[in-house]
Amino acid sequence: MSQPADLDIDHVARLARIALTPDEKARFSAQIGDVLAYIAQLKEVDVTGVEPTAHAFPVQNVWAEDVAQPGLPVEDALRNAPERQDNRVAVPKVVE
Amino acid sequence: MNGTGSPALFHQPAGALAGLLEARRISSVELMQAVIGRTRAVEERIHAFNSFDADDALAQARASDERRAAGRARGPLDGIPVGLKDVIAVKGQPLTASSRMLANFVSPYDGTAAVRLKEAGAICWGRLNLDEFAMGSSTENSAFKTTRNPWDQTRVPGGSSGGSAAAVASGEAIVALGSDTGGSIRQPAALCGVVGLKPTYGLVSRYGLIAFASSLDQIGPFARTVEDAAIVLGAIAGHDPLDSTSFRSEPHDYRAELEKRRGPWKLGIPREYFGEGLDPEVGAAVEAAIGHYRKIGCEIRPVSLPHTKYAVGAYYIIATAECSSNLARYDGVRYGHRSEAATDIVDLYFQSRAEGFGPEVKRRIILGTYVLSSGYYDAYYLCAQKVRTLIRRDFLEAFREVDAIVTPTSPTAAFKRGEKAADPLAMYLNDIYTIGVNLAGLPGISIPCGFTKEKLPIGLQLIGRPFDEAGLLAVARAYERDHDWNARHPEL
Numbered sequence: 001m002s003q004p005a006d007l008d009i010d011h012v013a014r015l016a017r018i019a020l021t022p023d024e025k026a027r028f029s030a031q032i033g034d035v036l037a038y039i040a041q042l043k044e045v046d047v048t049g050v051e052p053t054a055h056a057f058p059v060q061n062v063w064a065e066d067v068a069q070p071g072l073p074v075e076d077a078l079r080n081a082p083e084r085q086d087n088r089v090a091v092p093k094v095v096e
Numbered sequence: 097m098n099g100t101g102s103p104a105l106f107h108q109p110a111g112a113l114a115g116l117l118e119a120r121r122i123s124s125v126e127l128m129q130a131v132i133g134r135t136r137a138v139e140e141r142i143h144a145f146n147s148f149d150a151d152d153a154l155a156q157a158r159a160s161d162e163r164r165a166a167g168r169a170r171g172p173l174d175g176i177p178v179g180l181k182d183v184i185a186v187k188g189q190p191l192t193a194s195s196r197m198l199a200n201f202v203s204p205y206d207g208t209a210a211v212r213l214k215e216a217g218a219i220c221w222g223r224l225n226l227d228e229f230a231m232g233s234s235t236e237n238s239a240f241k242t243t244r245n246p247w248d249q250t251r252v253p254g255g256s257s258g259g260s261a262a263a264v265a266s267g268e269a270i271v272a273l274g275s276d277t278g279g280s281i282r283q284p285a286a287l288c289g290v291v292g293l294k295p296t297y298g299l300v301s302r303y304g305l306i307a308f309a310s311s312l313d314q315i316g317p318f319a320r321t322v323e324d325a326a327i328v329l330g331a332i333a334g335h336d337p338l339d340s341t342s343f344r345s346e347p348h349d350y351r352a353e354l355e356k357r358r359g360p361w362k363l364g365i366p367r368e369y370f371g372e373g374l375d376p377e378v379g380a381a382v383e384a385a386i387g388h389y390r391k392i393g394c395e396i397r398p399v400s401l402p403h404t405k406y407a408v409g410a411y412y413i414i415a416t417a418e419c420s421s422n423l424a425r426y427d428g429v430r431y432g433h434r435s436e437a438a439t440d441i442v443d444l445y446f447q448s449r450a451e452g453f454g455p456e457v458k459r460r461i462i463l464g465t466y467v468l469s470s471g472y473y474d475a476y477y478l479c480a481q482k483v484r485t486l487i488r489r490d491f492l493e494a495f496r497e498v499d500a501i502v503t504p505t506s507p508t509a510a511f512k513r514g515e516k517a518a519d520p521l522a523m524y525l526n527d528i529y530t531i532g533v534n535l536a537g538l539p540g541i542s543i544p545c546g547f548t549k550e551k552l553p554i555g556l557q558l559i560g561r562p563f564d565e566a567g568l569l570a571v572a573r574a575y576e577r578d579h580d581w582n583a584r585h586p587e588l
Contacts, residue, residue: 009462012462012465016465017442018449019446019449020450024458027455028458032462035412035520035521038409041405041406042410042479044406045403045406045483047486052478052481052484053482053488055537056297056311056538056562057296057298059341062340072204072205079202079204081430082428082431089430093441094441
């Protein structure tokens, strides 16, 4: 297993908003290192002048009529909320 | 109701069952009872379902029988139990993605695929297991259970739609829906000995499909026969204003077209798909299938897809980048798992995601975040998108010469449970023949083409032109018409 020199797992996990254990950090660094080493073969490909493909069949300017549609009833929308207060989702305090 | 010699109801294809229902030789309730009975008998060995609601399924079956009695039957799927991968939303049913994150989530609405199944009269039957968030090739990444291959329960059913494939193979569902981002319909279909179709990107609406990699994901059918795949595709395909990437394609009666198109076709054999890593028994079965096409008058031509070796690398950049973005929504706030341990709102995100996601999902989010992060975007993500262009170009170039491309679906038959679980890269390489099709947005189908000496199914992959599902299904049918691999059932 290889350890990529430039994969700062703490930094990336922070960007991804995932708390990792020390064991996960070590394991994922090594496993992702293997994948990145494999992916490095893409550098062999000459992509000069090649346009990137974001979608296989690009569809542009998909407009919807500006007509109000019924949304989910409040009760249905809140049924999966972990915690609620009246008709709202409750979260820990954001600002002191 | 069943003459001796004809298979049990739960092993029959939807096309045949539709005939029995129409002739009133069976009722939908009888069929549903047979499938529920079969599920109760074998499920503790197969573990295909995350959950099912037998009473609800029987109520749907009764409604179908009432429609039929009133002369309002809706077509070949009316009264047929269709299993759904647990990433496709059905109102009032659990929707878990086989993740702890969504363990208690109940869908508040129907995805478009479910709407169309219901409009066709089908019974939405159960929630089928998968690799968590459809990330994996063995269904071992489910947070809840490991689905077994019905042909050998020490082996994996493939993945990520392993529950869907195993349910159809074992008689726990007549047909099923799965989703395919890099092979997640075709590979488990191959490993379980059933038909699996990944439609052209944009043919089937993704509205109500839990997103993994949005530029690659497609919903498609698992079935016992090519005809059944055509029937289900006909029900779910077509433009949907709720999915802005859904295509305004020509409507087709895929089932009716199946027997009309008889070829002969020009078929391309890409040498890049027959190299190192291909199991000799799989290779021999695929060669024999190619021989059959030659025998029925098809012209077999070598074609080249020179960027094939870069497909897995490009895929694991693009798919993980898209997944890191799509899965950002699971933050413990509005729905899904919320950590009890969090100290403030930001910590709530970190802890909820740490507790809610399993290792493979975390790994892919980390990799995807990395390839999109400042300083690496051009080297990885942009480069992969350019390679994607070249891969797509290879296929479109080949389709100037041939009508369809013939390859193995998977380099090997079903592997042992646990065999690749600790080595993500080895698991990723298992998708080497299916991934290019997703990157290019093409339709691909896996059909059974034989068994190994150990009695494990082998899959043949056929790849078609964009939106030419009718042609692709006809090519698949031309092989199936002269073979009876699908008459075999696993001993359970």
